[in-house]
Structures are given as structure tokens and as C-alpha cells.
Amino acid sequence: MNITQQIVNAIWLGGVYSLFALGYALVFSVLGVLNLAHSAVFMWGAFIGLVAVTQLNVSVWAAIPLAMVVSGVISIVLDVLAFAPLRRRNAPRISQLISSIGAAILLVNIAQLIFGTQPQRFPLGSIPSDPLEGLPIRITPIQIIILLVAITLMAVLQYLVVRTRAGQAMRAVAFNQRVASLLGINSGNVFRMTFFLAGALAGAAGVLFGLAYNTITPFMGDSVALKGLTVIVLGGLGNIQGAVVGGFVVAALEVFSIAAGGSNYREAFVFTLLFLILLFRPQGLVGQAAETRA
Amino acid sequence: MDLLRSIGITEIVFQLMLVNAILGLSIYLTLYTGMFSLANAGFMAIGAYVGVVLTQNYDLPLWAALIGGMIAAGIVAVPIGLPVLRLRDIYLAIATIGFGEVVRILILNFDTLASSISGESVQLTRGALGITGIPKITETWQLLLFLVVTVYILVRLHRSRFGRAMAAIRQDEQAAATMGINVVYIKNTVFIFSAILAASAGVLKAHLTRTISPGDYGFDQVVNILAFAVLGGTSTWLGPIVGGFVLTALPEILREFKQYRGIVNGVILLVVIVYLPGGLVNINGWKRLWRRIRGQPSVIERIQQNTRSG
Amino acid sequence: MNRKLVSLLFVFLMVFLSFGVITAQDEVEKPLVGFWESCPTPSNLPATVTVGAIFGLSDAVAVYGVPQRQAVELAVEEINESGYLGETVFEVRFEDSAGNRDQAIFAMTKLVEEDKVLAVLGPTLSSEAFAADPIAQENSTPVMGVSNTALGLTGMGDFVFRNSLPEAAVIPGTIAQAKEVLGLEKVGLLYGNDDDFTVSGYQVFRQALLDNEIEILGEETFAKGDLDFNAQLTNLISQEPDALVVSALAAEATQIILQARALDYNGPIIGGNGFNSPAVLRDTGEASEGLIVGGAWNYGNPNPTESSVRFVEMYEAKFNQSPDQFAAQSYTGAWLMATAIRCADFGADADLAEQRLAIRDALLQIRDFDSPLGVFSFTEDREPLHDPIAQIVSGGKFEPLAVVMGESG
Incomplete structure (x- = not known):
């Protein structure tokens, strides 16, 4: 039971990590910018879902799309306030990074003022949490649901980016903004769309995290911010499949280093792997051409 | 002095402003050479722990601990820098964050690790509990002197061949290499200098705050150090000093805002970065801001507007 | 989209989402303290x-x-x-x-x-x-x-x-009582290794377990802010411990209890000060059955002053x-x-x-x-001196450990 259960644990945790990393990877792939406020939008998503369920008496299933839309809007506001002015001025990308930190501080503090600091949760029994019976392994319905939603979102995002016109525009802007403008693509719209999508993904991740771990605080983004970064770099920066692969690799490494009795060093293992991957395969596990970005 | 104190800048705040200015300079060095390295918190940790062990376990004076911490960080920087500095931009940033995290986790588990290897109970870094009861022996004049000497060396460096090579690498690494500049040598040397500076800040700060633990040197600390340099500006050595001063003093000056402090702090940070993307110490940024306030677009902006509408 | 409109929408949203906390004031009675x-x-x-x-x-x-x-x-x-x-x-x-x-x-x-x-x-x-x-x-x-x-x-x-009260004043008593009540022989130990609060809790737990001659089957660690403990718990539970001993803060404590139960572990879980939050009991529901906490004060204390x-x-x-x-x-x-x-x-x-x-x-x-x-x-050493509590969750509420011991023994 032990090793099979650990495999289940790793798959589950991998789904959780990839879900968070998707939006992170999307913004990076189009803008080439690390958006450190992504984890703050994620936190807002969780709170919006919570408010929808507890104050507006909406079902959990309706709360997820609602949180996605509102988080998407918050994310656009973030772009308008913190990123767009710097883009317009051709500021170095490192300024955009710091600007996103300022935005994150702001979002967390506003959340603290509105929602307080005490951990909040969805009402017990919002979704079934008893483990499934009759299986050799232990898994709960919420875990299966989150995995399914995560996989669906990944597939939808992949479809959007690869198959649709909007996705083509995004990739064109990602490849070269100037050339894209010459082709008649309004890069401002593409950026806003990217931020909306990334925000919506963060919102969905926020609600699902809230349901899975049932602790919602203004600071819940802190614990996943660095993890998300690790995941997207490991998988290949700016690569959507990369975020998914990275998520599962990090999760597997953590779970199996614990299973092997090394829980003290599991993070050291992850960062060492990261270090080695960067040295020998900087495009990440999935990436193809090495492309320089800042 | 009384005026400063009345707005919240006590002596200890001033001392940590100086420490943070040194940290800002340590990341400025690498940024100035076009390297987006974030290893500073890791080297700061190495400096702090080596320094504290030297003053506490070997009763050495502060200056000896300072030199010890700097040497230790310099030695570690060599094998790290050689492979890692081949990476660029965000890849370098992430690899160096990874280095910092590994340092933090090793310090956290040092005692367990050392005990199991040596077979006897080792109590050196004391894990998450950290080292407490470190005497406060760093003085303001020492910090000031250290900062002044550092700036003097930096100014001399900027004027030297080596300094011009640094600037050339930042402009265009490949062009610099074709011009006969030994890029690998320059980058690694700068990386070592940066590590040594971060370590010295670690030693000096540990003997101000009386206690250190691995958690002080995580991702948050790196982000703070980066913010010192970026907010202040990286075009001259004055930028990171101003950045370190402002970001340390600002939360203290804003104490009167109580629960709105974080929001006001975040807004100020955002506004400065958005309107002065080159940092506080960047004369062109202020000029552009002034023109904006008076409603005159700059030449570049006019061209950009034309391109966009076209 | 219009930028001003977006900002306005944002502000509106914030206001809309905020819900005030109603404060009420009691009439003044003479304090009991x-x-x-x-x-x-x-x-x-x-x-x-x-x-x-x-x-x-x-x-x-x-x-x-x-x-x-x-x-x-x-x-x-x-x-x-x-x-x-x-x-x-x-x-x-x-x-x-x-x-x-x-x-x-x-x-x-x-x-x-x-x-x-x-x-x-x-x-x-x-x-x-x-x-x-x-x-x-x-x-x-x-x-x-x-x-x-x-x-x-x-x-x-x-x-x-x-x-x-430092952990050293709380935990040894809890462990000794728990051993008597539950006849503990072997336990699994789980703690946060990057936080001074949870590490000092762990050290005292470990010493108390050794003093009471209880075997430690395995030790697992986690980091501050972790949400998922399935891997560590799977390791510990597979060794069939009589109890899980956990040094964690409230946020992690809640997750650990829920995840241990979801992994089909039904035995007692023993925690220190960090488990002493009303949120832990509220947020874990039925999963908290069999939870044993030692601490300085507890919201659910059945015999409060x-x-x-x-x-x-x-x-x-x-x-x-x-x-x-x-x-x-x-x-x-x-x-x-x-x-x-x-x-x-x-x-x-x-x-x-x-x-x-x-x-x-x-x-x-x-x-x-x-x-x-x-x-x-x-005390003369400026340390606190008062009776700690050792309680077990039984039937959805806290009961003194000793009382339950009387029933089961």
C-alpha cells in the first residue's frame, strides 16, 4: 500500500502544482516577465470563491467561474496599473518584476483590511471529502475533481493558444512584439487578454486550493510563489506543457524523497535538480530552442 | 539628529540603512555587469554564520570575523560562479535563487548532518532555533567607514580598465568578447566581489541584531536586496545606496499609518517604479517625469505614439 | 477597455466584497480578574x-x-x-x-x-x-x-x-498522561523543521517520549507554509503507530489532522500548543475525534475558570x-x-x-x-507558573484526558 499510495500522492500534488503554475507560465511566455503578483491574484480568487459561497449562497460549481472572471478582471487592472506604463516606456524587465512585487504587497494588504487575518474556510461538506471505498489506495472525491478540472483547464488553455486566432496573436507578440505590430496585431489587447486568462487560471486555482486545503488567508499565496517559479523553470520557461511537466516532476521529487526517508532535504533535492537542469538544459525539460529572455 | 528621530529614524534604523546600502551595492555590482544574479542572500548567510561562529566560538574580534566571513563567501563563490555565470538573465536568476535555498537548507540541517557524519553531537548552527545572544558590537562608524571604503573602491574600479570592461559586458557581451575582453574572468571576479560584499553585510548585521536563523536568508531577503538596487537605480553606485536607505526607512516613517502602512508602502513602491523606471537616482527619469507633469511628451514618446497610431 | 472604468470597477469590487464586522458592547460589570x-x-x-x-x-x-x-x-x-x-x-x-x-x-x-x-x-x-x-x-x-x-x-x-508556558512545562505531562490512558508503545513523530516554535516543541516531545520509554518509529519533517503532508503521513502511518505526535502551528495542524484521517488513520493524534486554536476543532469537524492537545489554555476547556x-x-x-x-x-x-x-x-x-x-x-x-x-x-526566574491542560476530543468536544482515562480504564 505504501508505494502505490505515494504514487497517488505524487500525482495529486503534481496536479496542484501545475494548476498554480499555468497562469504564471502564460504571462511569462507572452510578456517575458515574471509576475510575482500572480500569487496575490490567486489568493483573491480563493476569497472571491469563498464570498460567493458564503455570502451570495452560490454553489461551489458556480463560484469557480465567477472567481475566474473576477480574478481575470483584477489581473487586467494589475496590468493597467503595474505593467502597461512600464512597457510603454520600454523600461527594463527587472523594473516590471519589482513593480509586480509592489502590486503584490498592495493586493495582500487590501485583502487583509477587507477579510481580516484569521484563516477562513468553505463550509464543511461543500464538496464530498470522504475517501472512496473499495480501492487499494486512499483518494477523496475532491482530489479527483481537482485533478480533472486541472487537466481540463490545461487542455483548454493549450487549445486556446495553439488553435485559435487569439492564441496565434499571443504567440506572435511573444515571438516579437514589433513584428506583431507590423502584422496589424494590437499588442495592447493581446497583453490584456493574456492577463485576463492568467488571472482566470489563478482564480480557479485559488478556489480549488481553498477547497482542497480549506485554509484561506491573505497570505496563502506566499507558500506557492517560489514553488510556482521552480515549477515553470524546471518545465521550461514560457511553455504551457512545461508548467504541467514541471509540476509533476517537482511533486514526484518531493514525495519520493520523503518516501525514501529524506524529508529534511526534499527542498534541497528540488533546488539541486533545478540548478543542474539550468546548467545542462536551460530550456527546461520540455522546451526546445534556447531563447534568451530577461 | 532629533529631526531624524522624530520621523522614526533612530540610530538602529540608521545602522540597518547602512547595512542594506551595502547589500544594495553587492547586487549592483553584478547587475552593472549585466548579470541578473540573486545569490546575495545565500552569501549573506555564509558570512553571517561564519562570522558569528568566529566571534562566539573562537572569541575573535569583529574585524577578524568580518575577514573570515568574506573569505568563506569568496571561496564558495568560485565553484558556484564558474558554471552558473554561463547562464543569462532569468535563468541565472533562478539558478542563483536555487543556490541560496540550498545554502539555507544546509544551514538548517547542519547540526544533524554533522552529528551523523562525526558520530558525536554537534551544536553549531542550532537549526531553526538559530544562534541567539550574539553581542551587539557593530558600531555606526564602522558601518560608515566600511561603506565609504567600498564606494571609494567602486569609484576607482569604474574608472579602471576593469570597470570599462564591466560596462562593455553589460552593453553587449558578445561584442565585448570580440573586443578582446576576457568575459569569463571579469564576470567571475565581479561575482566574487559581490559575494564578499554580501557576506560582509551578513557579518555586520548579525552583530547588530543579536540573533540569526536560516529563515533570515530566504527568498524574501533576496527580493528585498533586489528592490534596494532597482528602486534606487543601477546606473550609478549612488542608486543602490539611496534605494537601501529609502526602503529601510520608509516603513518606519510610515508607522503612524498603522494598519494602512502596508498599503501606503506598496503604493509608494509602485508609483516610484512606474513613474521612475530607471530608479530614484536617474536624472533622465526625473526629467521625463517633469516633462510629463508639464504635459510635454519627450521626443521618444512622440515617436512611439506615432508608431502606435500608425 | 477604458482604464478609468477598470480602476473604478476594481474599487467598486473591493467595497462590494467587504463585509463589516459587527461589534457589540456589553454593559460594564466588575471584572473577575x-x-x-x-x-x-x-x-x-x-x-x-x-x-x-x-x-x-x-x-x-x-x-x-x-x-x-x-x-x-x-x-x-x-x-x-x-x-x-x-x-x-x-x-x-x-x-x-x-x-x-x-x-x-x-x-x-x-x-x-x-x-x-x-x-x-x-x-x-x-x-x-x-x-x-x-x-x-x-x-x-x-x-x-x-x-x-x-x-x-x-x-x-x-x-x-x-x-x-514553554513547551517543557506542558508536553511532558501530556505525554505521560497519554501513555497511561492509551497505553502508547510506539509513535510516529511529525514536525516543522524550519520554525523555532515547532522545533522547540519537537525537542521537548522527543525527550518526553524517550523519558516515557515510548518507541519513535519514524520522524518526518515539513516546512513552514506547506499544505500537503500526504507523503510524510503515508510513511508514518504505514509503520502502524499507536499515535501520531505532531509539533505544528494551527494552520498546518488542521491540514495534518484532515489528511491523516483521509489516509484512513483513525488513531490518536497528539499535539502541542499549536493545536490549541478554536479554528483547529472547528475546521476539522469529525476528523478531530481522538485529538489530544496539551497547552496553556483552550477554548474548549470543559472546566474553565x-x-x-x-x-x-x-x-x-x-x-x-x-x-x-x-x-x-x-x-x-x-x-x-x-x-x-x-x-x-x-x-x-x-x-x-x-x-x-x-x-x-x-x-x-x-x-x-x-x-x-x-x-x-x-516564579523568581520571571517564568509563568500555572496548571497546563491536557485534553482529548471525545464526542466532538474537549474532555480532560484524565476523565476519559477513568472511563476506559
């Missing part, structure tokens, strides 16, 4: 006495710091309305340390050297206390930790107090949430400080150093003080 008899109503004190308080009011530590501030505010209100200090107004000046050592140092320096407060409550974290308390000590200003549990804290000097009941009522009425152990200790801390001032009854003309010394001496004299924590005394 305080040395009303042992010390006479003071007559010499200045018009206002000011004490500082350093709590983590922003960032993640605010989970603990905000209840601490609320509890102190409650005590201050009660003290002033009841005239505990006579005509004198008791004032507490709060400073935020954000869980950050540098800021704790700054706050302590500001309070002690600039604002010239008489004494200080806090800071929230032990790591902050080790950095900031020496400043109070150097200025001969009493400082009282209300949530610091690390070893050696009061050793920093003769002005450093704490009213929070009268002052504890009154404290819970007042706190819930004022803040619309249940107090945790940190709140109870902070509330008691503020009352202890006011009591020292009442008993010292120094003159308004005494200089600052004399006033601070008088408060220090009065604090040292406090014995058998009836508080929500129980009957409280300071």
Missing part, C-alpha cells in the same frame, strides 16, 4: 500610564498578532471602565513587527527609547524576542512575552518576563470570533501589567527609571493571580 483586594486602589499614579505592545499585525504572522492586539484592547477597555487604576488612564501603544526581526528591533527601540513607555508586551515570535528584548533589558524596562515559548528566553535579563468564561463571552461579543490561546495569554498579560502598575502605585514625580523598576518589582511579586489561564504566579 485583578488584585482588587490585595492591592489598594492607587492614588499616586500620573494621569496616564503608557505601556507598549509589539505584535505581528501584518504579513502571515498577523494570524497570531491580530488576536493578541484585540485581546489587549479588550483588557484595556475593561481596566479603564472599571477604574482598576483609580483616576489613571491605562494606555497601550501598539507597534507592528510584521514577524520580522529588524522591525521588532525598530519597534522596541522606538517604544523604549523614544516614546519612553513604562513596559512592553510582546513581541509575538520568540525569534523577535531574542533580537528585541535585549534593548528593553539595556534600558531597564520590563518586557513581558505573551506568546514566546522558546528555551532560555527569560535568561536574557532580569527585566525579561513571559506569561506563556469563571474569568475564562467571561473572557470568552466578552471577546466573542466584541470581535465576533472565538479567542485562541494567544488571545487568552495576551489578555492576561495586559491585566498582569496593569496589576503591577496598580500595586506599584508609584508617584507621578518619580523619574522614568524608578517607575520602570517599580513595575518590574511589582511583577515579580505577583502570586496566585486569578486569570483565564487559571491561578497564575510568576
Whole structure:
């Protein structure tokens, strides 16, 4: 039971990590910018879902799309306030990074003022949490649901980016903004769309995290911010499949280093792997051409 | 002095402003050479722990601990820098964050690790509990002197061949290499200098705050150090000093805002970065801001507007 | 989209989402806490006495710091309305340390050297206390930790107090009782290895388990902020322990209980101070059955003191949430400080150093003080002395461990 259960644990945790990393990877792939406020939008998503369920008496299933839309809007506001002015001025990308930190501080503090600091949760029994019976392994319905939603979102995002016109525009802007403008693509719209999508993904991740771990605080983004970064770099920066692969690799490494009795060093293992991957395969596990970005 | 104190800048705040200015300079060095390295918190940790062990376990004076911490960080920087500095931009940033995290986790588990290897109970870094009861022996004049000497060396460096090579690498690494500049040598040397500076800040700060633990040197600390340099500006050595001063003093000056402090702090940070993307110490940024306030677009902006509408 | 419209929408959203906390105020009754008899109503004190308080009011530590501030505010209100200090107004000046050592140092320096407060409550974290308390000590200003549990804290000097029981005063008793009740022979140990609170808890647990000759099947660690403990729990549970022993803070404690139950572990879970939050019981529901906690104070204590009941009522009425152990200790801390001032009854003309010394001496004299924590005394070493609690969740509520032992034995 032990090793099979650990495999289940790793798959589950991998789904959780990839879900968070998707939006992170999307913004990076189009803008080439690390958006450190992504984890703050994620936190807002969780709170919006919570408010929808507890104050507006909406079902959990309706709360997820609602949180996605509102988080998407918050994310656009973030772009308008913190990123767009710097883009317009051709500021170095490192300024955009710091600007996103300022935005994150702001979002967390506003959340603290509105929602307080005490951990909040969805009402017990919002979704079934008893483990499934009759299986050799232990898994709960919420875990299966989150995995399914995560996989669906990944597939939808992949479809959007690869198959649709909007996705083509995004990739064109990602490849070269100037050339894209010459082709008649309004890069401002593409950026806003990217931020909306990334925000919506963060919102969905926020609600699902809230349901899975049932602790919602203004600071819940802190614990996943660095993890998300690790995941997207490991998988290949700016690569959507990369975020998914990275998520599962990090999760597997953590779970199996614990299973092997090394829980003290599991993070050291992850960062060492990261270090080695960067040295020998900087495009990440999935990436193809090495492309320089800042 | 009384005026400063009345707005919240006590002596200890001033001392940590100086420490943070040194940290800002340590990341400025690498940024100035076009390297987006974030290893500073890791080297700061190495400096702090080596320094504290030297003053506490070997009763050495502060200056000896300072030199010890700097040497230790310099030695570690060599094998790290050689492979890692081949990476660029965000890849370098992430690899160096990874280095910092590994340092933090090793310090956290040092005692367990050392005990199991040596077979006897080792109590050196004391894990998450950290080292407490470190005497406060760093003085303001020492910090000031250290900062002044550092700036003097930096100014001399900027004027030297080596300094011009640094600037050339930042402009265009490949062009610099074709011009006969030994890029690998320059980058690694700068990386070592940066590590040594971060370590010295670690030693000096540990003997101000009386206690250190691995958690002080995580991702948050790196982000703070980066913010010192970026907010202040990286075009001259004055930028990171101003950045370190402002970001340390600002939360203290804003104490009167109580629960709105974080929001006001975040807004100020955002506004400065958005309107002065080159940092506080960047004369062109202020000029552009002034023109904006008076409603005159700059030449570049006019061209950009034309391109966009076209 | 129009930029102004977006910003407006954003602001509207924030307002829309905010929901106010209703505050209600009770009528003033005479407080159940305080040395009303042992010390006479003071007559010499200045018009206002000011004490500082350093709590983590922003960032993640605010989970603990905000209840601490609320509890102190409650005590201050009660003290002033009841005239505990006579005509004198008791004032507490709060400073935020954000869980950050540098800021704790700054706050302590500001309070002690600039604002010239008489004494200080806090800071929230032990790591902050080790950095900031020496400043109070150097200025001969009493400082009282209300949530610091690390070893050696009061050793920093003769002005450093704490009213929070260290783990060493709580855990050995819990383990010994649990062994008797449940006949523990082998356990799995899980703890956070990057936090001084959880590590010192772990060290005491480990020693207590060794002292009671209970076998430790395995030790697993996690990091602050972790959400998923399935891998560690799977390892421990597969070794079939009689109990899981866990040193964690409240946020992690909730997850650990829920995930252990989801992995089909139905045995007892033994926790320390960190499990002592009403949120843990509320958020784990049926999964908390069989949870054993040792601590200084517990919301669900089946045999609370009268002052504890009154404290819970007042706190819930004022803040619309249940107090945790940190709140109870902070509330008691503020009352202890006011009591020292009442008993010292120094003159308004005494200089600052004399006033601070008088408060220090009065604090040292406090014995058998009836508080929500129980009957409280300071030892000569400025450490707290009161009965800890050891309880088990049985039938959805806390019961004393000893009672359940009687039933099962």
C-alpha cells in the first residue's frame, strides 16, 4: 500500500502544482516577465470563491467561474496599473518584476483590511471529502475533481493558444512584439487578454486550493510563489506543457524523497535538480530552442 | 539628529540603512555587469554564520570575523560562479535563487548532518532555533567607514580598465568578447566581489541584531536586496545606496499609518517604479517625469505614439 | 477597455466584497480578574500610564498578532471602565513587527527609547524576542512575552518576563498522561523543521517520549507554509503507530489532522500548543475525534475558570470570533501589567527609571493571580507558573484526558 499510495500522492500534488503554475507560465511566455503578483491574484480568487459561497449562497460549481472572471478582471487592472506604463516606456524587465512585487504587497494588504487575518474556510461538506471505498489506495472525491478540472483547464488553455486566432496573436507578440505590430496585431489587447486568462487560471486555482486545503488567508499565496517559479523553470520557461511537466516532476521529487526517508532535504533535492537542469538544459525539460529572455 | 528621530529614524534604523546600502551595492555590482544574479542572500548567510561562529566560538574580534566571513563567501563563490555565470538573465536568476535555498537548507540541517557524519553531537548552527545572544558590537562608524571604503573602491574600479570592461559586458557581451575582453574572468571576479560584499553585510548585521536563523536568508531577503538596487537605480553606485536607505526607512516613517502602512508602502513602491523606471537616482527619469507633469511628451514618446497610431 | 472604468470597477469590487464586522458592547460589570483586594486602589499614579505592545499585525504572522492586539484592547477597555487604576488612564501603544526581526528591533527601540513607555508586551515570535528584548533589558524596562515559548528566553535579563508556558512545562505531562490512558508503545513523530516554535516543541516531545520509554518509529519533517503532508503521513502511518505526535502551528495542524484521517488513520493524534486554536476543532469537524492537545489554555476547556468564561463571552461579543490561546495569554498579560502598575502605585514625580523598576518589582511579586489561564504566579526566574491542560476530543468536544482515562480504564 505504501508505494502505490505515494504514487497517488505524487500525482495529486503534481496536479496542484501545475494548476498554480499555468497562469504564471502564460504571462511569462507572452510578456517575458515574471509576475510575482500572480500569487496575490490567486489568493483573491480563493476569497472571491469563498464570498460567493458564503455570502451570495452560490454553489461551489458556480463560484469557480465567477472567481475566474473576477480574478481575470483584477489581473487586467494589475496590468493597467503595474505593467502597461512600464512597457510603454520600454523600461527594463527587472523594473516590471519589482513593480509586480509592489502590486503584490498592495493586493495582500487590501485583502487583509477587507477579510481580516484569521484563516477562513468553505463550509464543511461543500464538496464530498470522504475517501472512496473499495480501492487499494486512499483518494477523496475532491482530489479527483481537482485533478480533472486541472487537466481540463490545461487542455483548454493549450487549445486556446495553439488553435485559435487569439492564441496565434499571443504567440506572435511573444515571438516579437514589433513584428506583431507590423502584422496589424494590437499588442495592447493581446497583453490584456493574456492577463485576463492568467488571472482566470489563478482564480480557479485559488478556489480549488481553498477547497482542497480549506485554509484561506491573505497570505496563502506566499507558500506557492517560489514553488510556482521552480515549477515553470524546471518545465521550461514560457511553455504551457512545461508548467504541467514541471509540476509533476517537482511533486514526484518531493514525495519520493520523503518516501525514501529524506524529508529534511526534499527542498534541497528540488533546488539541486533545478540548478543542474539550468546548467545542462536551460530550456527546461520540455522546451526546445534556447531563447534568451530577461 | 532629533529631526531624524522624530520621523522614526533612530540610530538602529540608521545602522540597518547602512547595512542594506551595502547589500544594495553587492547586487549592483553584478547587475552593472549585466548579470541578473540573486545569490546575495545565500552569501549573506555564509558570512553571517561564519562570522558569528568566529566571534562566539573562537572569541575573535569583529574585524577578524568580518575577514573570515568574506573569505568563506569568496571561496564558495568560485565553484558556484564558474558554471552558473554561463547562464543569462532569468535563468541565472533562478539558478542563483536555487543556490541560496540550498545554502539555507544546509544551514538548517547542519547540526544533524554533522552529528551523523562525526558520530558525536554537534551544536553549531542550532537549526531553526538559530544562534541567539550574539553581542551587539557593530558600531555606526564602522558601518560608515566600511561603506565609504567600498564606494571609494567602486569609484576607482569604474574608472579602471576593469570597470570599462564591466560596462562593455553589460552593453553587449558578445561584442565585448570580440573586443578582446576576457568575459569569463571579469564576470567571475565581479561575482566574487559581490559575494564578499554580501557576506560582509551578513557579518555586520548579525552583530547588530543579536540573533540569526536560516529563515533570515530566504527568498524574501533576496527580493528585498533586489528592490534596494532597482528602486534606487543601477546606473550609478549612488542608486543602490539611496534605494537601501529609502526602503529601510520608509516603513518606519510610515508607522503612524498603522494598519494602512502596508498599503501606503506598496503604493509608494509602485508609483516610484512606474513613474521612475530607471530608479530614484536617474536624472533622465526625473526629467521625463517633469516633462510629463508639464504635459510635454519627450521626443521618444512622440515617436512611439506615432508608431502606435500608425 | 477604458482604464478609468477598470480602476473604478476594481474599487467598486473591493467595497462590494467587504463585509463589516459587527461589534457589540456589553454593559460594564466588575471584572473577575485583578488584585482588587490585595492591592489598594492607587492614588499616586500620573494621569496616564503608557505601556507598549509589539505584535505581528501584518504579513502571515498577523494570524497570531491580530488576536493578541484585540485581546489587549479588550483588557484595556475593561481596566479603564472599571477604574482598576483609580483616576489613571491605562494606555497601550501598539507597534507592528510584521514577524520580522529588524522591525521588532525598530519597534522596541522606538517604544523604549523614544516614546519612553513604562513596559512592553510582546513581541509575538520568540525569534523577535531574542533580537528585541535585549534593548528593553539595556534600558531597564520590563518586557513581558505573551506568546514566546522558546528555551532560555527569560535568561536574557532580569527585566525579561513571559506569561506563556514553554513547551517543557506542558508536553511532558501530556505525554505521560497519554501513555497511561492509551497505553502508547510506539509513535510516529511529525514536525516543522524550519520554525523555532515547532522545533522547540519537537525537542521537548522527543525527550518526553524517550523519558516515557515510548518507541519513535519514524520522524518526518515539513516546512513552514506547506499544505500537503500526504507523503510524510503515508510513511508514518504505514509503520502502524499507536499515535501520531505532531509539533505544528494551527494552520498546518488542521491540514495534518484532515489528511491523516483521509489516509484512513483513525488513531490518536497528539499535539502541542499549536493545536490549541478554536479554528483547529472547528475546521476539522469529525476528523478531530481522538485529538489530544496539551497547552496553556483552550477554548474548549470543559472546566474553565469563571474569568475564562467571561473572557470568552466578552471577546466573542466584541470581535465576533472565538479567542485562541494567544488571545487568552495576551489578555492576561495586559491585566498582569496593569496589576503591577496598580500595586506599584508609584508617584507621578518619580523619574522614568524608578517607575520602570517599580513595575518590574511589582511583577515579580505577583502570586496566585486569578486569570483565564487559571491561578497564575510568576516564579523568581520571571517564568509563568500555572496548571497546563491536557485534553482529548471525545464526542466532538474537549474532555480532560484524565476523565476519559477513568472511563476506559
